[in-house]
Amino acid sequence: MKKALSMLLMVVLVLGVLAACGPERKQTGGTETGGKKEEETSKPEKLVVWEDKDKSKWLEKVAADFEAKEGVKIEFKEVEMATKMRDQLRLDGPAGTGPDIVTLPHDQIGQVATEGLITPLEVSDSVKGTFSESSIAAQTFDGKLYGLPKSAETPVFIYNKALMTEVPGTMEELYDFSKENSKGGKFGFLALWDNYYFAHAVIGGNGGYVFKDNNGTLDPKDVGLANDGAIKGAEYISKWYSEKLFPAGIVGESGGSAMDGLFQDGNAYSVMSGPWAFGPYRDAGIDIGIAPLPKFADGTPMTTFMGVKGWHVSAHSKNKEWATKFLEFITNDENAKYRFEQTAEVPTNVALVEDEAIKNDPGAQAVALQTQVAIPMPNIPEMAEVWKPMADALQTIATGKNKPDAAMKSAVEQINANIEANHSK
Secondary structure, eight states: OHHHHHHHHHHHHHHHHHHHHSOOOOTTSOOTTSHHHHHHHHOOSEEEEEEOTTOOTTHHHHHHHHHHHHSOEEEEEEOOIIIIIHHHHHHHHHHTOSOSEEEEEGGGHHHHHHTTOBOOOOOOHHHHTTBOHHHHHHTEETTEEOOEEEEEEOOEEEEETTTOSSOOSBHHHHHHHHHHHOOTTOBSOBOOTTSHHHHHHHHHHTTOEEEEEETTEEEEEEEESSSHHHHHHHHHHHHHHHTTSSOGGGSSTTHHHHHHHHHHTTOBSEEEEOGGGHHHHHHTTOOEEEEOOOBOTTSOOOOOEEEEEEEEEBTTOSOHHHHHHHHHHHTSHHHHHHHHHHHOOBOOBGGGTTOHHHHTOHHHHHHHHHHTTOEEOOOSGGGGGTHHHHHHHHHHHHTTSSOHHHHHHHHHHHHHHHHHHHHOO
């Protein structure tokens, strides 16, 4: 009996020791890091935001509103977005001196996500529903959402109201107008169709595509730039050049400045360009009209490329949840509208398409409408292999040095070879 009692006491003693070594628990049943206390202790004193150059003024008000609401200070600075933002993040992120939040053009997402520089976002479907589907698609890579849209831009139709009284109803009507008015050093319509960014409107509108879209996932092994539709689009482009409706001077790197000069001097009735041109054209004294690009006669739209600028959370941020909360705050309808009013960059918030601030701005309205038929530039890393072969092909078409079908097939061969050489696993 004594032996059994002794064994029982030893078991109780061992259990007591084990319990003493276990995790300390609160009487409420939660851990020290659980529930509301965890949220309070993890709230940062500040978040660091990098905004594009000459675009941060609007953040003064919005940052103050967020601090008043949440008690988190927002520190922001300007970094040029197109090239310097990504390069600076590569240095400052791993060093621990980088931002919590950055802004990038969407076609860089695939590369920076692959490099581990930005982190996927966890937001509700209602937040995603704030924006157009195409702009959310632009912020998605490999099935994961990496940003919330800030603004979008795409080429539109810009015309000189003193020379053109109304927008042609179709591209065919625009072609006829150009045939009648392209003479004596003047041109009815100009576009940089030797540049694939602009030429995709015609190629995509006729059925060509860069990479096959399989339910939101782009397949770099299926390039559609030499299919029947793409070649038809290339033949359409060739017609404008071969019939001298476009001058030889708007081919190549100097093409953009040459086209702008012709329009600003009153020697071009209309052009295909983007929001970046509105200000300079007006500054040149041109009373411009702005509209979505005319559709083809069968109702098919000019399928322009769309660029979407987005907000992203650095993978090196120690405050990812709060950074995401700030992203949701600055992209809500109220703050997106305020940013538009301050920067003139068109948001992709669905509710704002019919807002008076945008409806009463012809440029913003035209961009908003054109983005509804535009497609985001592919954001996968393989897209880097597309630009040069396509530029080479289109320039040989524009200058008559190659037939459209041969040029497009050659481009696709080069694209596939580049992808195989630089992206095969």
